[in-house]
Amino acid sequence: MSERLTIGEHLSQRGISRRSLLKYTTWLAGLMALPPTAPRAMAQALAAARRQSVIWLSFQECTGCSESITRSFSPSLEELIFDLISLDYHETLLAVSGQAAEDARQKAMEDNKGKYVLVVDGSISTRDDGVYSVIGGKSNRETLIECARDAFAIINVGTCSAYGGIPMAKPNPTGAVPVSDIIKDKPIINIPGCPPIPEAITGTIAYIITFGKLPELDDRGRPKPFFGDNIHDRCYRRPFYERGQFAKAFDDEGARNGWCLFEVGCKGPVTYNACATLKWNGGTSFPIQSGHGCLGCSEPGFWDKGSFYKPLAAWTDKRAALIGGAVAAGVAAGAASALLARKRKQQAIKEKQS
Numbered sequence: 001m002s003e004r005l006t007i008g009e010h011l012s013q014r015g016i017s018r019r020s021l022l023k024y025t026t027w028l029a030g031l032m033a034l035p036p037t038a039p040r041a042m043a044q045a046l047a048a049a050r051r052q053s054v055i056w057l058s059f060q061e062c063t064g065c066s067e068s069i070t071r072s073f074s075p076s077l078e079e080l081i082f083d084l085i086s087l088d089y090h091e092t093l094l095a096v097s098g099q100a101a102e103d104a105r106q107k108a109m110e111d112n113k114g115k116y117v118l119v120v121d122g123s124i125s126t127r128d129d130g131v132y133s134v135i136g137g138k139s140n141r142e143t144l145i146e147c148a149r150d151a152f153a154i155i156n157v158g159t160c161s162a163y164g165g166i167p168m169a170k171p172n173p174t175g176a177v178p179v180s181d182i183i184k185d186k187p188i189i190n191i192p193g194c195p196p197i198p199e200a201i202t203g204t205i206a207y208i209i210t211f212g213k214l215p216e217l218d219d220r221g222r223p224k225p226f227f228g229d230n231i232h233d234r235c236y237r238r239p240f241y242e243r244g245q246f247a248k249a250f251d252d253e254g255a256r257n258g259w260c261l262f263e264v265g266c267k268g269p270v271t272y273n274a275c276a277t278l279k280w281n282g283g284t285s286f287p288i289q290s291g292h293g294c295l296g297c298s299e300p301g302f303w304d305k306g307s308f309y310k311p312l313a314a315w316t317d318k319r320a321a322l323i324g325g326a327v328a329a330g331v332a333a334g335a336a337s338a339l340l341a342r343k344r345k346q347q348a349i350k351e352k353q354s
Contacts, residue, residue, distance in 0.1 A: 007049050008021075046084070055147055056087065064195040071281060091135070114150050124161075132174040151186060188221055190220060246260050
């Protein structure tokens with residue numbers, strides 16, 4: 001009986017008011033840059049919707065993405081599972097195991113045919129018929145194809161499922177590939193990161209529940225509200241970049257003063273993610289704020305690109321031009337200021353004489 005309840009009815013039973021739901025949708029609408037009328041419409045849609053069936057598959061991964069979602073604050077993992085979705089299969093979080101777990105997956109697929117959201121965490125082994133990653137006697141590839149067949153949409157959580165990630169890095173001994181190399185006939189959303197920001201995961205799922213469709217995606221299949229800007233453009237160290245103030249080492253005076261980490265390898269200028277705005281652990285911090293440059297983990301092939309502690313070659317000339325421009329602008333501003341001071345002094349003398 002409880003499974004036929006709407007999200008609004010579930011919330012009411014748990015003592016959660018409509019006002020609290022509206023607060024959440026207001027936060028989510030602001031986060032996703034939706035119009036002012038969206039929060040109320042979203043609250044109404046969520047209250048009337050049924051809990052979304054979600055099947056979560058874990059393949060070649062480190063469980064870091066599941067760890068990340070457990071640290072979501074808006075909504076929390078508990079709120080997500082008990083109020084917004086029905087997490088029908090997740091190997092790490094299921095109370096049962098073995099055949100009982102596989103039976104739960106099969107039942108969820110049958111009961112929600114064409115409606116469930118498939119979340120994939122980890123790359124898929126393809127070499128030697130995928131023998132390097134097998135669950136319940138089936139290769140990752142077999143399980144993915146089976147589960148994707150009747151899914152409404154697929155959400156790739158983490159860089160491994162989105163782009164192959166570290167398992168696909170050279171020499172790629174397991175023949176690892178991303179989900180999109182195998183599934184071609186389903187809507188796919190990529191939420192990359194190693195790991196991804198938890199609110200990007202939960203916010204995307206909430207959007208699908210609310211509107212019954214995918215959010216606007218960029219050319220790499222990422223939700224634009226979370227991946228529309230590069231880290232460099234939103235970074236609080238950006239003013240130091242503009243002034244040509246760069247840390248030369250992680251323990252030098254510049255680093256201690258919070259200067260830009262470009263010269264010690266930060267990949268923020270070419271990495272699209274919400275790290276500098278959403279951050280982690282309820283907005284507490286992110287790698288650059290903690291003193292380490294961005295590794296570019298939400299971009300394809302980030303591991304093989306390497307050079308984690310070397311500046312971006314393509315940006316070095318831009319940086320030099322920027323510094324030169326900043327110096328020239330500073331000189332020009334200084335000259336203009338001196339000229340203005342002289343004119344004011346001359347004006348004061350004239351007024352005194354008159």
